Amino acid sequence: MSDKKKELKPNTYKFDTLSLHAGYQPHKNAGSRQVPIYQTTSYLFDDVDHAAALFNLERGGHIYSRISNPTVGVLEERVASLEGGTAALATSSGMSAIFLTVMTLCEAGDHLVVSSQLYGGTVNLFRLTLPKFGIKCTFVKPRDTEGFKKAIQKNTKGIFGELVGNPGNEIMNMPEIAKIAHDAGIPLMVDATYQTPYLCKPFEHGADIVIHSLTKWMAGHGSSMAGILVEGGKFDWMQNDKFPTMTKPYEGYHGLSFAEEFGPTAFTMKARAEGMRDFGPCLSPQNAWNVLQGIETLSVRMKKHCSNAEEMVKYLSNHESVAWVSHPSAPNHPDAELANKLLPNGKGSMIAFGIKGGKDAGVAFINNVKLASHLANVGDTRTLVIHPASGTHSQMDEATLKFAGLSHDMIRLSVGIEDIDDIKNDFEIGFRAARKPRLVSNQ
Amino acid sequence: MKFKVNGHEAFASTGGRPFDKKKPLIIFVHGSGLTHMTWVLQTRYFAFHGYNSLAVDLPGHGLSGGKSLKSIEEMADWVSDVIDAVGHKEASLVGHSQGCLVTVECTSRYPNKIKTLSLMGGAGAIPMNPELLSLAENNDPKAVDLMMDWAHGPAGHFGGHPVPGLYHINTGTMLAKSRTIENTLGVDFRACDNYKNGFEAAKKIKCPTLSILATDDKMCPVKEGKKLANLIDGSQVDIIDNCGHMMLLEEADRVLTVLKKFITTNYPPLSS
Ligand SMILES: Cc1ncc(COP(=O)(O)O)c(C=O)c1O
Numbered sequence: 001m002s003d004k005k006k007e008l009k010p011n012t013y014k015f016d017t018l019s020l021h022a023g024y025q026p027h028k029n030a031g032s033r034q035v036p037i038y039q040t041t042s043y044l045f046d047d048v049d050h051a052a053a054l055f056n057l058e059r060g061g062h063i064y065s066r067i068s069n070p071t072v073g074v075l076e077e078r079v080a081s082l083e084g085g086t087a088a089l090a091t092s093s094g095m096s097a098i099f100l101t102v103m104t105l106c107e108a109g110d111h112l113v114v115s116s117q118l119y120g121g122t123v124n125l126f127r128l129t130l131p132k133f134g135i136k137c138t139f140v141k142p143r144d145t146e147g148f149k150k151a152i153q154k155n156t157k158g159i160f161g162e163l164v165g166n167p168g169n170e171i172m173n174m175p176e177i178a179k180i181a182h183d184a185g186i187p188l189m190v191d192a193t194y195q196t197p198y199l200c201k202p203f204e205h206g207a208d209i210v211i212h213s214l215t216k217w218m219a220g221h222g223s224s225m226a227g228i229l230v231e232g233g234k235f236d237w238m239q240n241d242k243f244p245t246m247t248k249p250y251e252g253y254h255g256l257s258f259a260e261e262f263g264p265t266a267f268t269m270k271a272r273a274e275g276m277r278d279f280g281p282c283l284s285p286q287n288a289w290n291v292l293q294g295i296e297t298l299s300v301r302m303k304k305h306c307s308n309a310e311e312m313v314k315y316l317s318n319h320e321s322v323a324w325v326s327h328p329s330a331p332n333h334p335d336a337e338l339a340n341k342l343l344p345n346g347k348g349s350m351i352a353f354g355i356k357g358g359k360d361a362g363v364a365f366i367n368n369v370k371l372a373s374h375l376a377n378v379g380d381t382r383t384l385v386i387h388p389a390s391g392t393h394s395q396m397d398e399a400t401l402k403f404a405g406l407s408h409d410m411i412r413l414s415v416g417i418e419d420i421d422d423i424k425n426d427f428e429i430g431f432r433a434a435r436k437p438r439l440v441s442n443q
Numbered sequence: 444m445k446f447k448v449n450g451h452e453a454f455a456s457t458g459g460r461p462f463d464k465k466k467p468l469i470i471f472v473h474g475s476g477l478t479h480m481t482w483v484l485q486t487r488y489f490a491f492h493g494y495n496s497l498a499v500d501l502p503g504h505g506l507s508g509g510k511s512l513k514s515i516e517e518m519a520d521w522v523s524d525v526i527d528a529v530g531h532k533e534a535s536l537v538g539h540s541q542g543c544l545v546t547v548e549c550t551s552r553y554p555n556k557i558k559t560l561s562l563m564g565g566a567g568a569i570p571m572n573p574e575l576l577s578l579a580e581n582n583d584p585k586a587v588d589l590m591m592d593w594a595h596g597p598a599g600h601f602g603g604h605p606v607p608g609l610y611h612i613n614t615g616t617m618l619a620k621s622r623t624i625e626n627t628l629g630v631d632f633r634a635c636d637n638y639k640n641g642f643e644a645a646k647k648i649k650c651p652t653l654s655i656l657a658t659d660d661k662m663c664p665v666k667e668g669k670k671l672a673n674l675i676d677g678s679q680v681d682i683i684d685n686c687g688h689m690m691l692l693e694e695a696d697r698v699l700t701v702l703k704k705f706i707t708t709n710y711p712p713l714s715s
Contacts, residue, residue, distance in 0.1 A: 008572070008574050008589055009589075010585070010588040010589050010591070010592040011592055012600065013600060021601055021602075022601065022602045023601070023603065023610075024602060025597055025598065025601050025602070027685070052491070053488060053491070056459070056487060057459075057487060058484075058487040058491055059488065059605070059695070059696060059699065060484060060604065060605030060606035060607065060609075060695060060696070061605065062607065067607075068607035069607075070607075073607040073608060074602070076608035077603070077604060077608065077610050080608070080610035080613060081602065081610050081612075081613065085610065086609065086613045086614040086617050087609045088608050088610075089608050090608075232617075233613065234617060238506070254459075255459070256459055260456060261459060261480070261483055261487075262480065263478070263480045263617075263618065263621070264480075264618060265606075265609050265614055269606075272607070272608065
């Protein structure tokens with residue numbers, strides 16, 4: 001042995017390796033190198049004792065694919081590993097992951113503090129649907145850090161936000177807001193769909209639960225709906241009496257105290273045992289497999305998404321047809337410093353920009369681009385565009401648009417991984433049409 | 444459940460069933476820096492099958508009060524005190540890693556109280572790597588990361604938790620970081636390093652004993668586990684392939700099956 005002392009270093013697998021391998025051991029699956037698709041609803045019990053043991057959570061294992069499935073389980077472990085989380089629960093869509101998170105945390109009479117810049121579907125859930133279950137929310141602008149603190153009430157059970165607000169790209173000060181949540185004895189939940197763990201791991205900045213619409217960049221190819229909730233494992237549910245269904249013998253699950261029995265994985269255990277049993281938004285094994293396939297190339301794709309997005313920010317910022325550009329990589333972004341701290345590997349591929357000529361120009365642009373796809377999704381490998389004022393939000397007047405952080409001239413762009421010159425050339429066609437909207441918009 | 448041991452509040456999971464004085468008692472003792480939660484895939488089974496299953500948090504660990512005990516001998520006495528504190532005269536002991544040193548010492552000290560002994564990833568001595576010991580005593584989270592790396596075999600490193608959706612290494616890391624590292628892992632590692640009586644204690648053990656060892660265990664390799672087992676009269680050994688030091692989670696089912704057979708044969712449950 002050499003005299004030179006080698007520094008001890010943990011040799012646990014790193015991000016790119018985990019993206020390909022985490023959650024799966026071929027030798028336990030007939031040597032199959034690819035993750036098998038367990039296309040089954042249910043699983044044989046060895047005997048009645050084994051059946052009872054599975055139902056009582058005495059043993060791990062699968063019972064029925066609404067509750068868990070081996071292919072879906074690989075995806076859950078893989079995302080937990082990439083996020084640095086203790087456990088995860090995959091769902092049929094991002095929305096069902098958000099709903100399940102809230103339903104695992106809250107009861108009727110509870111309250112949440114929520115960022116006002118969220119995906120529209122999430123806003124509807126918090127503003128209109130959750131009140132039907134007796135859960136009320138107070139909305140706070142993402143940059144109003146103090147506002148989150150002020151909005152906390154006695155019955156507040158958590159804070160929810162997206163790191164980079166949609167569509168305004170305002171950045172929430174996650175470390176500060178996590179501190180506010182923890183000082184109040186409540187968890188911070190972050191929808192990190194736009195970042196993926198490649199760009200940001202919210203647990204490192206104080207988040208307690210991370211949610212993804214896997215439909216987007218994680219799956220990446222615009223093929224499959226899926227969602228997931230991931231648990232950080234640090235939050236102490238027993239520090240106060242705010243979470244009795246986690247900490248006390250719970251009638252909803254045979255007198256089990258989830259926090260006492262499962263500690264750092266208690267939230268996921270409850271979300272599965274209760275939430276999947278009662279609401280049932282399970283992910284199909286085929287879609288889980290499709291998402292796994294996407295995650296295998298996550299870091300390769302995210303690098304290209306981000307570099308293409310930065311190129312597009314430069315291109316758009318210097319373009320005569322563009323009034324303004326919003327992206328955390330833009331030097332004039334008001335949260336540039338925070339963005340550099342929280343998103344060191346890239347700022348994501350969602351850009352909003354204003355087209356000169358207002359609504360008509362926006363319509364002409366959208367109707368004339370050929371490569372960019374006009375549709376209601378984000379995070380595809382392909383470049384996507386939408387003009388909210390004429391499409392998804394066409395029924396809104398000027399004031400309501402403004403409240404939602406939108407404007408008539410705004411185009412939302414999800415930058416794909418095509419050759420950057422082809423995307424720019426396509427945009428030139430759109431801009432050319434937009435400069436003479438009346439001539440071409442009705443073609 | 445919470446109860447008092449020597450004036451300090453102690454916590455033990457009862458595996459999801461209320462404590463019942465009539466049932467025989469099994470006490471599970473966790474490894475360095477860890478908590479009762481490492482036993483969740485064994486304790487609940489015994490609790491639902493005619494036993495009082497007590498997975499304790501050692502003083503200063505998990506949900507137990509007090510300060511961490513500084514020597515294996517003190518921990519062994521504490522485990523014996525737990526038996527008294529819950530109103531029992533005897534118990535079966537199950538230990539993991541450092542918990543093996545504790546239960547071996549306890550069984551040799553209180554031969555009339557301890558009815559069976561089950562050791563997972565045990566050895567007669569656990570000398571610590573000096574650098575790892577120093578990191579833990581200096582509250583460096585790297586100590587936990589190194590321990591998690593070495594403690595897990597393929598299941599930990601690739602995944603494949605028996606409970607769907609759980610990820611081994613990060614769960615273990617969170618358990619070990621749930622309280623101040625220097626006060627838990629640091630004190631425990633020093634206690635392991637100081638303990639020299641394991642082989643002598645083993646020679647005194649007369650109760651039925653089981654050792655479960657794993658081929659990929661880097662912390663207490665099979666060779667060391669066998670050395671200890673060979674000193675105990677008539678002890679059984681079970682070796683698990685493709686598994687690391689955290690066998691109680693990595694191969695929870697296999698461990699439970701072996702443990703179930705051993706304990707129910709040698710220390711029968713209260714039949715319902
Ligand atoms: C940030 C964000 N969260 C959640 C969702 C909802 O996810 P899904 O469409 O998979 O239900 C979306 C969908 O667009 C989203 O963009």
